[in-house]
Amino acid sequence: MHSFIRALPKVELHVHLVGSAGIDTVLELARRHPEAGVPADRDELERFYTFRDFDHFLKVYWAVQSMLKGRDDIHTLVVGLARELARQNVRYAEVTVTPYNHMTDGMPGDEVLAGLESGRAIAAGIGVELAWCFDIPGEKGLPAARETLAFALNRPEGLVSFGLGGPEAGVGRAQFAPFFDAARDAGLHCVPHAGETSGPETIWSALRDLKAERIGHGTSCVEDPALLEHLALKGIPLEVCPTSNVRTQQVASIGAHPVRQMLDGGVVVTLNTDDPPFFGATLEGEYLAVATALDLGHADVARLAENAVLASFLPNPRKTPLL
Numbered sequence: 001m002h003s004f005i006r007a008l009p010k011v012e013l014h015v016h017l018v019g020s021a022g023i024d025t026v027l028e029l030a031r032r033h034p035e036a037g038v039p040a041d042r043d044e045l046e047r048f049y050t051f052r053d054f055d056h057f058l059k060v061y062w063a064v065q066s067m068l069k070g071r072d073d074i075h076t077l078v079v080g081l082a083r084e085l086a087r088q089n090v091r092y093a094e095v096t097v098t099p100y101n102h103m104t105d106g107m108p109g110d111e112v113l114a115g116l117e118s119g120r121a122i123a124a125g126i127g128v129e130l131a132w133c134f135d136i137p138g139e140k141g142l143p144a145a146r147e148t149l150a151f152a153l154n155r156p157e158g159l160v161s162f163g164l165g166g167p168e169a170g171v172g173r174a175q176f177a178p179f180f181d182a183a184r185d186a187g188l189h190c191v192p193h194a195g196e197t198s199g200p201e202t203i204w205s206a207l208r209d210l211k212a213e214r215i216g217h218g219t220s221c222v223e224d225p226a227l228l229e230h231l232a233l234k235g236i237p238l239e240v241c242p243t244s245n246v247r248t249q250q251v252a253s254i255g256a257h258p259v260r261q262m263l264d265g266g267v268v269v270t271l272n273t274d275d276p277p278f279f280g281a282t283l284e285g286e287y288l289a290v291a292t293a294l295d296l297g298h299a300d301v302a303r304l305a306e307n308a309v310l311a312s313f314l315p316n317p318r319k320t321p322l323l
């Protein structure tokens with residue numbers, strides 16, 4: 001099964017750019033920015049990177065974020081991600097970028113775009129097509145929404161969608177409706193996180209108020225049979241990130257993950273990594289873990305991979321040479 005999964009051409013629909021930074025990338029950044037205090041020694045960095053708990057995850061995430069100062073740093077991140085995707089035969093990825101966090105850290109928007117674009121060109125050269133989702137860090141509220149939208153309306157090359165991430169508790173989805181409306185009017189797809197760290201009502205709100213076309217995570221949908229049925233009937237795909245959900249303690253284990261109920265309920269499930277090196281995840285690993293837990297055969301696994309192709313915002317997914 002492992003070699004089958006490795007050979008399968010894959011699509012990743014839910015991976016955060018900062019959260020994709022692996023050890024090699026962070027070593028490069030740490031040597032470039034020693035003032036950030038991130039370990040520039042491999043062994044030490046590996047210890048720092050080992051997942052302990054959610055607070056430690058945030059600490060590492062913000063340490064990486066603090067080293068992103070200019071276009072070269074964004075370029076380094078994108079190229080590091082693309083190499084890892086190529087290694088796993090992931091041919092296309094929609095990558096979530098949070099421009100507001102870079103800009104509030106002092107990086108001009110033009111630098112962000114230049115790094116994304118140059119990195120994307122290198123990715124294409126090694127057989128990985130990248131597209132961008134610009135997301136609002138929900139915990140930063142309406143100012144973040146305003147700036148993220150304004151930045152997205154520049155319509156940079158490769159931008160396909162508009163998202164909403166961060167914590168869900170106390171961060172209602174509905175307040176962001178006007179920003180999602182404007183993004184949609186500009187031709188962007190809408191893909192908020194919902195139901196990762198809160199209940200099904202957040203998913204309903206993402207569908208109703210933000211007109212979500214896919215849901216980031218959606219884990220709690222299984223708590224509401226009417227919602228499960230709605231997602232299945234409307235063909236709204238879920239970007240399921242099993243290892244992330246275990247690491248952040250939303251579910252006890254891969255075996256206990258509601259992915260089985262989602263599939264049994266007829267929901268379009270896609271498998272994704274979220275913040276892969278932070279959680280010790282790879283896309284291959286997600287496929288293998290779910291295949292093992294659910295006792296899936298090759299055809300079922302191929303169907304999951306196909307779901308991601310069809311749920312993608314590739315202009316003509318049925319005609320891509322990915323499958």
Ligand code: ADE
Pocket residue numbers: 016019165166167193196244274275
């Ligand atoms: N940003 C980075 N990782 C995230 C996650 N797991 N949930 C919400 N926002 C995020």
Ligand code: ZN
Pocket residue numbers: 014016165193216274
């Ligand atoms: Zn996420």
